[in-house]
Amino acid sequence: MSFIVIINNLLFLSLSVGAVCVLYTQGVGNREWREYGRTEVIDNTLNPDFVTKFILDYFFEERQNLRFDLRLERPLTNEDGTFTICHKTEVVKNTLDPVWQAFKIPVRALCNGDYDREIKIEVYDWDRDGGHDYIGEFSTSYRELSKGQSQFSVYEVLNPRKKKKKKKYQNSGTVSLRFMSSHVTNPLFLLLFFFSRTQINFTVAIDFTASNGNPSQPTSLHYLSPYQQNAYSMALRAVGEIIQDYDSDKMFPALGFGAKLPPDGRVSHEFALNGNPDNPYCSGIEGVMEAYYQSLKSVRLYGPTYFSPVINHVARYASLVKDGSEYFILLIISDGVISDMAQTKESIVNASALPMSIIIVGVGPAEFDEMIELDGDEIRISSRGRFAERDIVQFVPFRDYIDRRGNHILSMARLAKDVLAEIPDQFLQYMRTRGIKPQCPPQSYSSKLPAAPLQTQI
CATH class of the missing domain: 2.60.40 (Immunoglobulin-like)
Structure with missing residues (x-):
């Protein structure tokens, strides 16, 4: 035989309701809505169960706005x-x-x-x-x-x-x-499974050194114009508005470095923008922006430009997480030459073994040779004979993304796309090398607040 x-x-049998769902997607630069697709028409029910699925490409580094319109139309086809x-x-x-x-x-x-x-x-x-x-x-x-x-x-x-x-x-x-195995072979879907169960912790570090210029003068990179955002604001908002959608509690530590702090004028390279060293967290990107604006009014720009303190700050928390339940992303925005290059390299090499990525945005007209060196796309950085376990740094110069027509929305979208483009691969590489699979929802990073205030100063 x-x-x-x-x-x-x-x-399934679905009773028609004369309803159809239309999906629209929004362009990045012009913000125009375009029809992407539509479902079948369902007749005679207040709770239509549409069969048609919308398949879209997912981009971690972009904000993808969708609009769903429900309409009444003539039925076309149904499950029978x-x-x-x-x-x-x-x-x-x-x-x-x-x-x-x-x-x-x-x-x-x-x-x-x-x-x-x-x-x-x-x-x-x-x-x-x-x-x-x-x-x-x-x-x-x-x-x-x-x-x-x-x-x-x-x-x-x-x-x-x-x-x-x-x-x-x-x-x-x-x-x-005899045997059945279900698994995800597409890295994109694996990434989505991880993101649904891994807490993304986002930290901001902003350069307050004197090389940025007097914030009260229009020539300063920190100048707060009533008409447009400065480079720091645009970079912070461009990256932050994408990242914050992956952070469940949307509470972000916001740090500054290279400034003299009131009341005694001590120099700090790891201070809380909100003025609270015991709790440097800000609510959402709007909270970070407000803390940044307030800091410009209270601190005095000084120097030098040290990166290692803020990298070590985030690394201390990342070192506590070994099960893949949390991943840390540090955004550093700076204008010039790194004064502690050797220490910064060592910090990055150490952090490369941790669940952590670093984004560096260079603002202003500097050449940024040292920041380019930290981005290990071509040559993996090393310190004292040790090479970084993986590339965790992505650097971009802000000036390359300024739209000549003055379209700041497009500039910010392009910047966010490039600075965040490597995060998914860095994230998956860490998980794979550790043999980590998606876990249950994690404990929030904000529950691990430091018992003592930030200490790094001169």
Whole structure:
């Protein structure tokens, strides 16, 4: 005898409502809405269950605005309650104990993403002339099948006709599920699984050294114009507004370095922008912006430009997390030459073994040779003979993203796209090298506030 198995999935019956959902996406520069796609029309219900799925490319580094419009239109098509074939096995000939080869099938094709949707498996005795003899069937679901990952599953193959005619009929045989494995092979989906379970902790560090110029003068990079944002504000908002969507509590430590602080004029390279060293957290990017503006009014720009204190600050917290439940991103915005290059390299080499990434945005007209050196795209940085375990630094000069037509929205979108482009790969590389899989929702970073105030100063 020769056997073949046919797997069918159920198309649910949906009563029409004359409703259709239209998806619009928004352009980055001009903010215009464009129609991306639309669902089928569902008739006669206040709770339409649309079958059509919208498939969009996901970009970690961009804000992707979507708009869904519900409309009343004439019905076009509906699921009708019948089964449709989603897979056929090969034919196994000349045996009463067939073993079919393993096969792969997307979850979308198997059950349209619905783990509890009914799946029917039919078994036939294959005939060369195409008149295959029906042996029987059984029903299951993806959720039930997935138990085969941890246990051996046996299903009875039943023929409803024989069961109805013969009182002593038990079954027409059994089908054993010997092995099932469900996994994500696309890095994008793996990234989304991680992001749904990993707390992203975002920290800001802003350069308050004197090389930025007097904040009260229009020539200063810190100048607060009533008409437009300065380079620091634009860089901070461009990156922060994307990152904050991945931080569940949206409470961000905001630090400054290279300034003299009131009341005694001590120089600090790790001070809280909100003036509270015991709790440097700000609520959302708007809170960070407000703390930045207030700091410009209270501190005195000084120097030198030290990066290592703020890197070590974030690294202290990252070193406490080894299970992948949290990942740390530090944004440094600075205008010039790094004064503690050797110490900064050592800090980065140490941090490369931690769940941490560093973004550096250079503002102003400087050449930024040292900041480019820290970005290990071509040559992995080293310190005292040790090389960084992985590249965790991304540097971009802000001036390369200034739109000549004065479109600041487009400038900020381009900047955010490039500075955040490497974060997903850095994130996944850390998880993979540690053998870490997505975990349950983590404890918030804000619950690990330092017991003592920030200390780094001169």
